Amino acid sequence: IAYRIGFIINNVYYGSQIAYLSEYGQYTPGKVHLVKFIEEYGLKKFYKYDFGSGEDYFKKSLSSESNQLFTISISKNVLLKIIISLYYRTKDVLYQYFKRHSAIYTVFRKLIKEH
Numbered sequence: 001i002a003y004r005i006g007f008i009i010n011n012v013y014y015g016s017q018i019a020y021l022s023e024y025g026q027y028t029p030g031k032v033h034l035v036k037f038i039e040e041y042g043l044k045k046f047y048k049y050d051f052g053s054g055e056d057y058f059k060k061s062l063s064s065e066s067n068q069l070f071t072i073s074i075s076k077n078v079l080l081k082i083i084i085s086l087y088y089r090t091k092d093v094l095y096q097y098f099k100r101h102s103a104i105y106t107v108f109r110k111l112i113k114e115h
Contacts, residue, residue, distance in 0.1 A: 002029040004037060008046050015052040031058065055099070 002020035020029040051059040073084040098105040
């Protein structure tokens with residue numbers, strides 16, 4: 001019902017993908033999986049757990065630090081640079097909006113899932 005893909009490099013675990021079947025959401029399988037994962041591998045294999053990119057209450061509630069990520073676009077094509085810049089700005093604005101209005105995001109996700 002849940003899976004986790006990550007990499008251990010120099011004793012640091014880097015989370016890459018986490019998912020679970022939505023019909024089990026009420027049981028918080030992602031959290032349960034993380035707790036069991038850390039219990040099993042914790043200090044035996046790595047000394048730091050990097051949740052990966054993206055903001056999430058879940059990540060913030062379990063982490064003592066965060067890093068800001070930046071995107072740099074280099075291209076001779078001016079139009080391409082403008083399009084990429086607009087894409088990332090729009091993405092950031094939408095993320096901040098949905099972060100403040102999670103109910104709208106939940107409805108949006110359900111609509112996408114139905115189609």
